[in-house]
Amino acid sequence: MSNEMKIFTGNANPELAREICDYLNVPSGNAEVRSFSDGEIFVKINENVRGADTFVIQPTSPPVDRNLMELLIMVDALRRASAERITAVIPYYGYARQDRKVQPRAPITAKLVANLITIAGVNRVLVMDLHAGQIQGFFDIPVDNLFAAPVLIDYIQKMKLDNLVFVSPDTGGAERVRAFAKRLNTTMAIIDKRRPRPNVSEVHHVVGNVRDKNAIILDDMIDTGGSIVKAAEVLIKKGAKTVYAVCTHPVFSGSATQHIEKSPLKEVIATNTIPLNNKKSKKIRMLSIAPLLGEAIKRIHQGESVSSLFV
Numbered sequence: 001m002s003n004e005m006k007i008f009t010g011n012a013n014p015e016l017a018r019e020i021c022d023y024l025n026v027p028s029g030n031a032e033v034r035s036f037s038d039g040e041i042f043v044k045i046n047e048n049v050r051g052a053d054t055f056v057i058q059p060t061s062p063p064v065d066r067n068l069m070e071l072l073i074m075v076d077a078l079r080r081a082s083a084e085r086i087t088a089v090i091p092y093y094g095y096a097r098q099d100r101k102v103q104p105r106a107p108i109t110a111k112l113v114a115n116l117i118t119i120a121g122v123n124r125v126l127v128m129d130l131h132a133g134q135i136q137g138f139f140d141i142p143v144d145n146l147f148a149a150p151v152l153i154d155y156i157q158k159m160k161l162d163n164l165v166f167v168s169p170d171t172g173g174a175e176r177v178r179a180f181a182k183r184l185n186t187t188m189a190i191i192d193k194r195r196p197r198p199n200v201s202e203v204h205h206v207v208g209n210v211r212d213k214n215a216i217i218l219d220d221m222i223d224t225g226g227s228i229v230k231a232a233e234v235l236i237k238k239g240a241k242t243v244y245a246v247c248t249h250p251v252f253s254g255s256a257t258q259h260i261e262k263s264p265l266k267e268v269i270a271t272n273t274i275p276l277n278n279k280k281s282k283k284i285r286m287l288s289i290a291p292l293l294g295e296a297i298k299r300i301h302q303g304e305s306v307s308s309l310f311v
Contacts, residue, residue, distance in 0.1 A: 005301045006049055008078070010058040010070035013275050016091065017057040019290030024298060029054075031077075033070055041066070043073045050082040053301050055126075057293075060094030060113070061274040062253060068094060068113065072120040079121035087124040087300060088117055089293065091273035092221075092249045096131035099138075114138035126296055128273055128289065129220045129248040144306045146296055148248040148271050151287050153183055155269060156246070161214040163241070165189055167206075169219050169231045177218050189215070191231050211239035221249035222268070225256035229263040236264045244269065250286070252279045260284065 008029035009017035021028045030046040056078070058071040071088060078086050098109035110132070117125065118141055125139060128146045136143040164186040168177040174190055181188040189208025215235045222228050222245065232243040243265055250270035257279045260268055268281075271289045292309070299306050 004052045005055070005297075006047075006052045006083075007055045007057065007297070008045070008074060009056070010067065010074055012058045012061055012067040012070065013091070013272070015275060016059075016272055016288075016290055016293075019272075019288055020057060020294045020297065023291050023294035031074065033074065041069050041073050043070070043077045045074075045077050045081050048081075049078055051084045053085050053087075054078050054083040055087045055089050055297055055301075057089040057091075059090055059092035059273055061092045061249075062094075062251065064094035068116070072116060075117070075120040075122050085123045086121055087126055087297075088122045089126045089297065090117075091128045091289065091293065092251075093127050093130055093135065096135055099132040099135055110135050111138040124300065126293070126300065128271075128293070131220055144296060144300070146289075146292060146306075147310060148273075148289055148292070149180065149183070150310070151271060151289055151292060152246055152248075152269065153180065155285075155287055156180075156184065156216065159244075161216075161242075163213045165208070165210050165213040165215050165240075167191060167208075167210065167215050167217045167231065167235065169217055169227050173219055176220070180218055187213075191234065206234060206238050210235050212241055215240040215243045217243065217245045219245070219247045221251050222247045222256065222270070223251045224254050225252065225259040225263075228268075229259050229265070232263050232265045242266045246270075248289075249273050250276060250279075250284070252276070257281050257284070 006029045007021055008031045010033050032044040034042055056074050060068045075086055095109040095113045125143045129148050130145050166177045166181045166188045168174045168190045177188050189206055189210050192205050217231050228245045235243050245265055245268045247270050260283055261281055268283055269285045271287050296306050
């Protein structure tokens with residue numbers, strides 16, 4: 001393989017791609033990604049990639065279908081231009097919540113997306129905090145699932161909060177919360193949440209003691225903000241001193257930002273896997289995962305261990 005590394009980006013998160021290129025001290029690849037008047041996506045790679053080790057940075061965040069198609073078409077363009085290896089860097093993997101059949105005659109869309117990415121010509125995938133770890137098994141190519149924990153824990157330590165408790169917004173996130181609580185030697189709690197239908201949640205009660213504590217709700221993503229806000233309200237009722245929320249992926253669809261603004265949440269801390277664009281708020285703090293992704297890209301390019309980033 002050529003020792004040359006080339007990094008390209010679609011329109012999903014060009015700012016993150018720029019930060020990664022700055023970290024690696026490499027120029028951003030010259031590619032044209034635009035739309036025809038009928039909405040079809042046009043891609044042209046404007047430089048030689050023959051024999052190169054190429055990386056396409058493109059989270060499949062909202063608008064998910066458009067960003068996914070940009071990724072697939074860019075990969076096809078690079079493959080037809082004789083790139084030696086193509087790694088899809090997908091900081092946020094869209095459709096990850098549809099990872100199993102929850103009712104009869106339902107699709108497993110996370111697997112379909114994995115098939116599309118593989119068939120397009122991707123040789124390797126780099127993702128961050130997959131909603132469900134088993135999605136790695138949906139691919140027949142190598143998948144590196146990075147964790148934003150080092151970046152988030154570093155920020156939480158700098159907050160210097162005493163009497164801390166990490167809270168899982170549902171039973172499914174208990175393992176993630178336990179890992180954070182163990183790293184910072186704190187207690188944990190779990191909220192009993194039910195979902196009567198998609199994007200609607202009902203909070204029933206809290207398992208664990210949160211009275212007079214600084215509570216940090218921990219989740220992999222915040223979508224509409226409904227679950228996090230309801231969780232914060234319940235924690236305050238149960239006697240929590242302050243409530244923060246921490247997530248990797250700030251999807252923030254619909255009126256999420258307004259919900260957060262009006263909520264008892266003191267601060268929402270997220271990483272820049274997804275750009276905020278016009279969803280900014282004084283309560284939202286964004287942390288960059290560009291150095292983490294950049295280091296992983298460098299190690300993949302040089303054939304070094306990626307898992308050692310988390311030792």
